[in-house]
Every structure is written in structure tokens, then in C-alpha cells.
Amino acid sequence: MLYIALLTESGAGIRGNASAPNTSIFCHTARVLRAQPRCALHVAVKVHRRAFKQVRRPDARALRILAAVLGSAVFAADVLIRRHFTVAVLYVLVILFVAMTGSRRATLAAAWTCAALTVIAPALSHFSCVAGDAGVRSALSVIAIAVTTLIAVRHQTSNAHLIEQIHLLNLTHDAIVIYDMKDRIAFWSHGAEDLYGWPAHRALRQPIHELTQTRFPAASAEVREALLQVGRWDGEVERTRHDGKVVIIASRLALLRDERGKPRAVLATDNDITGRKHLQAELQRKQDEMSAMLEAIPGMIWASTHDGKVEPVNRRWDAFDIAHGNAAQNGRSLWRTLVHPHDLPRLENDWRSAVAGGSPFESTARLRRKDGLYRWMHLCAEPLRDTAGQIVRWYGINTDIEECKRAEEALERSEAFLAEGQRLSRTGSIAMKLPDGEMLWSQEAYRIFGYAANVVPSMDLILARTHPDDIALVRQSYRQVLAETPSIDIEHRLVMPDRSIKHVHYVAHLSARQSGRFEYVGALMDVTETKQTEEALTRSMTELAHVTRVTMLGELTASIAHEVSQPIAAIVTCGHAALRWLDRPQPDLAEAREAIDKAIRSAKRASDIVWRIRSMAQKRGPSHAVLDLNALVDESIELVLHELHDHQVELDIDYVSPPPQISGDRVQLQQVLINLIMNGTQAMASVTGRAKRMWVTTSMADAQHAHVIVKDSGTGISAEHAKRLFEAFFTTKSEGIGIGLSICRSIVEAHGGHIWAESPPEGGAVLQFTLPVYDGRQQ
Incomplete structure (x- = not known):
């Protein structure tokens, strides 16, 4: 539009000046104007430069002063010089100088002033001349002034119109560029300056594609060919700004042709779409990510319109008779196709409740796959509402919970x-x-x-x-x-x-x-029943131990009778001796008192023996007390001492010092010791040709346990019998019942100890046990 206006204005100036009088100055002006069609683009560039820079003229005051000086000089010459030629025609220069200020009023005022001076000058001249000739020359001068003024005023009007149009174009944010068919820039708007960073005075007459390093989506020749054929081309190009930054441009090209149809120039309107392209790329990336995310979600994504049409979203539906991308269908028919008949009523009821209340939807149901198998699914959906709060869409997901259900x-x-x-x-x-x-x-x-x-x-x-x-x-x-x-x-x-x-x-x-x-x-x-069973077992073991002790006492009858008869016989002997000492003529009281003391000690010893026998014969529960281990062993040996003598067993006793203190039941531990000693004595009954010896030893196994060893020189224990020696009802004696050693193990373990048997290489048997040493806390 601008380029057409420039050409039209140039043509109008040519046609307007063609009819002017042929004075020398006029002809010169006309020749200049005729030359303009040959460089119309140059004229457009010049006009654009002046308009773009708004006031790129000399200072208006200087032009007016120059015009005043020139006018005064012409007037003086017109008055003083002989009038053989028309001096007043030079007033057109004054008018042109004033017109260059751009003021229409000043131009008209200068024209009227020059015309008046042209008329006044002949009257003031001192040279005689032909009146008619002077009048013709004045008339021609006035006509030249009038024509010049008309052209100048019209040119000012055209320039003002063009400048206004250029200003309007510069107001737009788009980059507007005009370049000729050789790609040389003829117009460079403010938008182009802002977009490409090149100022107009450096961009004009530069090849547009070289200046901006244009890169077309296709070959530049193809773009030019399309522009010449169609007259328009729209597309995206890449260009480089003055600062080196590459921008993406949406360019719209329009081809300008002259009256003969020959291409003259190209009008380009450019928009920077770099940000938009980046946003589009980012949006596309986000869409790709969202699509990939939806495909990666291990669930069947779906959307539903407010009227209930379900739209499958991802490929997870492919396995359930609903191919990806199928057209939306009514949700009721879709669910009836897929959902197990037993689950459908509950699902539809949950969906109706959610739709009616506008609340999130959640349910579980079995959905049928293409292979006919049903899998449990967890279905949930959330409503999407508009600004008015109305539900416009539902988005949901079906999650396979078959494995979870299993x-x-x-x-x-x-x-x-x-x-x-x-x-x-x-x-x-x-x-x-x-x-x-x-x-x-x-x-x-x-x-x-x-x-x-x-x-x-x-x-x-x-x-x-x-x-x-x-x-x-x-x-x-x-x-x-x-x-x-x-x-x-x-x-x-x-x-x-x-x-x-x-x-x-x-x-x-x-x-x-x-x-x-x-x-x-x-x-x-x-463990109540276990405790009750243990208590019953303990009672049974206690009763069995009692029976065993009573049986053992029966076996020790001779020893017991011997132990009891000795102190009784001593009591009788001491009693008779005391009587004899008293029956003397002179009673010996000291001897009698000594005999009585011996009798008392024997009676006390007999009483202790009877007490221990009664204790072993009594049926009672265990009673723990702090005991001296050496004294306990000594008391047990006293009860079986007669049996050892009868079996001709030599007894060696070795006690540890100081004696260990243990916590336990005296009677039960005595039963263990007596049983071990009696078993050793019976094991040596068949030994002949060598001495029968028994060793009873106390020692410390470690700092926390006391050790009791009963060793005999009997036949020993075979490896086969050693493992079962302490089992209930296992015995190597023909008349035994096999509960003695089993009871011993129960008693020792109940006291926190351990009992075992060994058969040393030198022969015989070693039965030994350990008991915890009393540490002040056990009772």
C-alpha cells in the first residue's frame, strides 16, 4: 500500500508539471520530475528516510533566513539589473526553500510575497524598457511562482499523507519490510527494528535475506517461484537478530506488480512466534508426556460426558473388548457388556448415587476380558465442574485388583x-x-x-x-x-x-x-494346663520319690538297726556305769556325771538318726534351705555306712574347703547321694579278687557351681547303657525297676543342676552332678 502510494504520488507530480510553462527554471524542475519514474524506488527510499526520521531537514529557521536573503537578492537584482531576461523567475527557489520547512502557511505566504515583489520590481527599476515586454516577463514569473507553489503545496500534502501512513504503520507491533526484486530493503518499520535489532539507516538498501540470514522451510528458489505464481506466500522462517539470537518468524509475503504486470517489490509482514513455537513445543512435549503417562498407568483411564457417554482413553481397554480409539458409547451399555452380572446392580447403584449427589464415584466389580475371563477392578471417578459448579465431565480409572483380591x-x-x-x-x-x-x-x-x-x-x-x-x-x-x-x-x-x-x-x-x-x-x-500337668507330675514324682525312699529305707533296715542299736547300747552301758559309780560307798560323782553325759550324747545321736529316717519316710513337698554341701554328704554317708561295711567297701572321702553353700531340699538331695552310693555298692557286689573301693568327692566345678563325684571300682558302664542310664524304667539289674536314677535326674535338674555318668579307662563307674552355689538371691 505504501509503495503504491509512493509511486502514485510520484506519477501525479509528473503529470501535474507537464503542463507548466517552459521557462528555464520550470524546465529544469520538470526534467528532474521526469527522471523520477526511472528511480521510483529511490524516491520511495528518500521519502521514507525523511519520514522515518520525521524531521531530517535543515533547521526551519535557517531555511527561512536563506529564503529571505535569496528573495532580497532576487528583488534587488530585478530592480537594479537591466531587464533583458526574467530575474524574478528565481523566486521559485525561495518558494522551494520555504516549502522545505514543511509549513503550508509559510509556503503560501512566501508565494504571495514573491508574486508581489515580482509586480513591484518593474515599477522601481531605473532602466527604461518596453512596458509590454516587462509585463510579459512579470506575468511569466508570476505563473512560474504559482505553478511552483502549487506543486510544492501538493508535494507537502502528499508527503504529509505518506508520513502519516508511515507513522501509522510504525505504530503496529508487526515488522513491516518492503524490498525490491533484488531483495534490497526499501522500507524498515519500527517493528522491524524492534524485532531484528537493526536500525533503519543501517538496514535500508541491504539484502534482506543476507542481513537476517533467512532460512526458509524449503529452498528459497521454491518460495520465490510460489510468490511469483500466486502473488502471496505464508510460512515460517528462521532469522538471526543483530545480537545473534535466532528467532522464528511467521512471514506473510505479498508481491507488488506495475501497470504492465512486472514484479516490482515485495511487502513482508513478520511476526515473532519464537515464544509461541516454544510454548507449542512445550505443550506438545507435555501432551506427549501426558499421553505416555496415561499409557504407563496400570489402569483403564476413561472419561464420561454429563450424559453418560464413556470414552476410553488409553490402550489398557484393548484387553477388555473395547479397542483404543473407539467412538464413545453409552455408559450403561458399556458396563452391561463388560461387568459381571452379579456385580452390575451394585455398580449401577453406586454410579447413580455419585451422579445424583455429585460426589466422587467408587466401586468394585469384575470385568470380562477378551479371553472371557473376569478380573476384579476398582473403579473410581471424579467430576469436573464449570465455574457455575455444574458437572460437565467425569474422569475415571479402573485399576486391576485381581492379585490384591487373591x-x-x-x-x-x-x-x-x-x-x-x-x-x-x-x-x-x-x-x-x-x-x-x-x-x-x-x-x-x-x-x-x-x-x-x-x-x-x-x-x-x-x-x-x-x-x-x-x-x-x-x-x-x-x-x-x-x-x-x-x-x-x-x-x-x-x-x-x-x-x-x-x-x-x-x-x-x-x-x-x-x-x-x-x-x-x-x-x-x-501354660495353665501345662503348669497343672507339671504340678501333677511333680506330685507324682514326689510320691514316687517317697515310695523309692521308703523302699530304700527297707533295704537299709540292717544299717538303720545297726545305727540305732549302737547309741542305744551305749546309753545302756553308760547308765549301768553311772549306777555303779553311784553305788560305791564313796560315790564318784564326777565319773557318774561323765557316764550320764555320754548317755545323753548317744541318745541325741539316736534321736538324730530317727529324725533323718522319719524325714526320708515322710510324704511332703520340697522345702528349700541353705545347706552345707560337705555336711549334707556326711549325713548321707552315715545312713549307708553299715551297708558299706557289710559289702566290705572301702570308702575314701575328700571334701573341698571351704565347704560350698547350696540352696535346696535336704531330704531330696540326700536321696540322690544315697541312691548313687548304693548303686555303686551294688555294682561292686560281684567283684572278687581285688579291693572294693569307693570315692566320694566334693569340689568346685567353677565359680558358680559345686561338684559332687561318686566313683566306684565296679564293672563299669557300657557305651550302650550310658546313654539310657537316667531314662525312666531302664535298669541293668534283674530285680530293679529303673526309676532310681530317673528320680535323681529330676531332683538335680529341679535344683538347677546337671547329672551324668562316665566310665573311665581304668574301670569302674563315675556318677557325678553339679549344683548352683548359693549367691544370696536363690531360696
Whole structure:
């Protein structure tokens, strides 16, 4: 448009000046104007340069002063010089100088002034001339002034119009560029300056594609060919700014042709779409990422319009008879096609409730695959609302929970089996998290404690059920838990609401979770029946031990009679001696007193023997006390001393010093010692040709255990019999019943000790046991 206006204005100037009078100055002006069509582009560039720079003229005041001086000089010459030629025609220069200021009013005022001076000058001239000739020359001058003024004013009007159009074009943000068919820039708008960074005075007449390093989407020749054929071309190109930055341009090209149809120039309107292209690329990337994300989600993504049409989104639907990209279909028909008939009513009811209330939708159902198999799915959807709060769309996902369902069923079966197993074994599970002490109980643990399953487990509930005598023990175990002791093992009693007593055994192990927190995981066992069985067994063992002791006493009748008869005989002898000392004429009281003292000691010894025999014969439970191990062995030997003499056994005794202190039941431990000594004595009964010897020794096995050894020189113990020697009802004697050594093992182990037998290489048998040394705490 601008280029056409420039050419039109140039042509109008040519046609307007063609009819002007042929004066010398006029002809010169006309020749200049005729030359303009040959350089129309040059004229456009010149006009653009002046308009673009707004006022690139000399200073208006200087032009007016120059015009005034020139006008004065012409007027003086017109008055003083002989009038053989028209001097006044030079007034056109004055008008042109004033016109260059751009002021229409000043131009008209200068024209009227020059015309007046042209008329006045002949009247003031001192040279005689032909009046007619002077008048013609003045008339021609006035005509030249008028024509020049008309052209100047019209040119000012055209320039003002062009400048206004250029200013309007410069107001747009688009880059507007005009270049000729040789790609030389003829117009460079402000938008082009801002876009490409090149100022107009450096960009004009430069090849546009070289200046901006244009890169077309196709070959430049193809773009030029399309422009010449169609007259227009739209596309995107890459160009380089003055600062070296590459920008993407949306360029629209329009071809300008002259009257003969010959291409003259190209009008380009450019927009910077770099940011938009980056945004489009980023948007495309986001869309690709979203698409990849939707495809990667292990679920069936779907969307539903407000009227219930379901649109599958990702390829997860391909396995369920709904191919990816199928047209939307009614949700009711879709779900009826896929959902298991037994699950469809519940699903439809959940969907209707969600739609009616506008709340999130959630349900579970089995969906049929292409292979005919049904898989459990978790269906959920969220509504999308508009600004008015109306639901316009639903977005949902179906998640395959088949494996989860199977795991839940397996877990339910496992929990049922575990619960049944715990019920049958009467073993509950208790877990405790540290450091807050939060507890978890199994169903069986609730049953053991006698609490309802809805109460929150706590240490207070455990203490409320604990027997008063065991509360200190339970609190001590809890302190060990807080101190993160690796293992906990405790037995205590519970007092139930019906006042019955339960015995429980709790074992736990400290373990660390992946979260870094510590947790005790343990088992609570109801051992009431076991305790009752142990108590019954203990009573049976006590009774059996009593029977054994009574039987043993029967076997030791001769020894007992001998032990008792000796102090009785001594008492009788001492009594007779005392009487004799008293029956003398002069009674010897000192001798009588000594005889009586001996009688008393013998009576006391007989009493002690009877007491020990009665103790062994009594039927009672164990009674622990602190005992001297050496004295205990000595007392036991006294009861079997006569048997040793009868069997001609030589006894060697070696006691450790100082004597160890142990805690135990005197009678039970005596029974162990007597049984071991009697077994050794009986083992040497068949020995002939060599001495029968027995060694009884006490020593310290270590700092915490005392050691008792009974060794004989009998036939020894075979390797086959050594492993079964302490088993119940196993015996090597033809008349034995095999419970003696079994009772000995039970008694020793009940006292915290250990008993075993060996057969040394030199012959005989060694039966030995250890007992814990009393440390002041055991009782």
C-alpha cells in the first residue's frame, strides 16, 4: 500500500508539471520530475528516510533566513539589473526553500510575497524598457511562482499523507519490510527494528535475506517461484537478530506488480512466534508426556460426558473388548457388556448415587476380558465442574485388583488358619512398638487376658490382670523392653475376673523395621494346663520319690538297726556305769556325771538318726534351705555306712574347703547321694579278687557351681547303657525297676543342676552332678 502510494504520488507530480510553462527554471524542475519514474524506488527510499526520521531537514529557521536573503537578492537584482531576461523567475527557489520547512502557511505566504515583489520590481527599476515586454516577463514569473507553489503545496500534502501512513504503520507491533526484486530493503518499520535489532539507516538498501540470514522451510528458489505464481506466500522462517539470537518468524509475503504486470517489490509482514513455537513445543512435549503417562498407568483411564457417554482413553481397554480409539458409547451399555452380572446392580447403584449427589464415584466389580475371563477392578471417578459448579465431565480409572483380591483371600485364609491355630495351641501374638509402647494383640491374646476385642491394648490392661505377687516381675520386664533388651522371656500368673488363676509364658524378640523403628514381636502362651500337668507330675514324682525312699529305707533296715542299736547300747552301758559309780560307798560323782553325759550324747545321736529316717519316710513337698554341701554328704554317708561295711567297701572321702553353700531340699538331695552310693555298692557286689573301693568327692566345678563325684571300682558302664542310664524304667539289674536314677535326674535338674555318668579307662563307674552355689538371691 505504501509503495503504491509512493509511486502514485510520484506519477501525479509528473503529470501535474507537464503542463507548466517552459521557462528555464520550470524546465529544469520538470526534467528532474521526469527522471523520477526511472528511480521510483529511490524516491520511495528518500521519502521514507525523511519520514522515518520525521524531521531530517535543515533547521526551519535557517531555511527561512536563506529564503529571505535569496528573495532580497532576487528583488534587488530585478530592480537594479537591466531587464533583458526574467530575474524574478528565481523566486521559485525561495518558494522551494520555504516549502522545505514543511509549513503550508509559510509556503503560501512566501508565494504571495514573491508574486508581489515580482509586480513591484518593474515599477522601481531605473532602466527604461518596453512596458509590454516587462509585463510579459512579470506575468511569466508570476505563473512560474504559482505553478511552483502549487506543486510544492501538493508535494507537502502528499508527503504529509505518506508520513502519516508511515507513522501509522510504525505504530503496529508487526515488522513491516518492503524490498525490491533484488531483495534490497526499501522500507524498515519500527517493528522491524524492534524485532531484528537493526536500525533503519543501517538496514535500508541491504539484502534482506543476507542481513537476517533467512532460512526458509524449503529452498528459497521454491518460495520465490510460489510468490511469483500466486502473488502471496505464508510460512515460517528462521532469522538471526543483530545480537545473534535466532528467532522464528511467521512471514506473510505479498508481491507488488506495475501497470504492465512486472514484479516490482515485495511487502513482508513478520511476526515473532519464537515464544509461541516454544510454548507449542512445550505443550506438545507435555501432551506427549501426558499421553505416555496415561499409557504407563496400570489402569483403564476413561472419561464420561454429563450424559453418560464413556470414552476410553488409553490402550489398557484393548484387553477388555473395547479397542483404543473407539467412538464413545453409552455408559450403561458399556458396563452391561463388560461387568459381571452379579456385580452390575451394585455398580449401577453406586454410579447413580455419585451422579445424583455429585460426589466422587467408587466401586468394585469384575470385568470380562477378551479371553472371557473376569478380573476384579476398582473403579473410581471424579467430576469436573464449570465455574457455575455444574458437572460437565467425569474422569475415571479402573485399576486391576485381581492379585490384591487373591492376596486378600489368601490373607483371610491365613489369618483364619493362624487364629484357629492360636486358639488350638492357646498362643496369642503381642507386638509392641518403641518408643511409644503401642501394642497389637491377636484375637487369642484378647481371649487369654479376658478382654473384649474392641479395647485398646496397653500395659495397664496387662498389669490389671497380673497376679499381685508377679506385678514387680512384669514391671521389670517392661523396663527391659524400654531398654531395648534383645530378648524377653517371662512367666507369670494372671488373676481373671472369676478369681481363677492363669499361668502365661511370654517370649519376644526385638526387631528393626525398614522405617528405623524398633518393635518387639512375641508370643503369649497360656501354660495353665501345662503348669497343672507339671504340678501333677511333680506330685507324682514326689510320691514316687517317697515310695523309692521308703523302699530304700527297707533295704537299709540292717544299717538303720545297726545305727540305732549302737547309741542305744551305749546309753545302756553308760547308765549301768553311772549306777555303779553311784553305788560305791564313796560315790564318784564326777565319773557318774561323765557316764550320764555320754548317755545323753548317744541318745541325741539316736534321736538324730530317727529324725533323718522319719524325714526320708515322710510324704511332703520340697522345702528349700541353705545347706552345707560337705555336711549334707556326711549325713548321707552315715545312713549307708553299715551297708558299706557289710559289702566290705572301702570308702575314701575328700571334701573341698571351704565347704560350698547350696540352696535346696535336704531330704531330696540326700536321696540322690544315697541312691548313687548304693548303686555303686551294688555294682561292686560281684567283684572278687581285688579291693572294693569307693570315692566320694566334693569340689568346685567353677565359680558358680559345686561338684559332687561318686566313683566306684565296679564293672563299669557300657557305651550302650550310658546313654539310657537316667531314662525312666531302664535298669541293668534283674530285680530293679529303673526309676532310681530317673528320680535323681529330676531332683538335680529341679535344683538347677546337671547329672551324668562316665566310665573311665581304668574301670569302674563315675556318677557325678553339679549344683548352683548359693549367691544370696536363690531360696
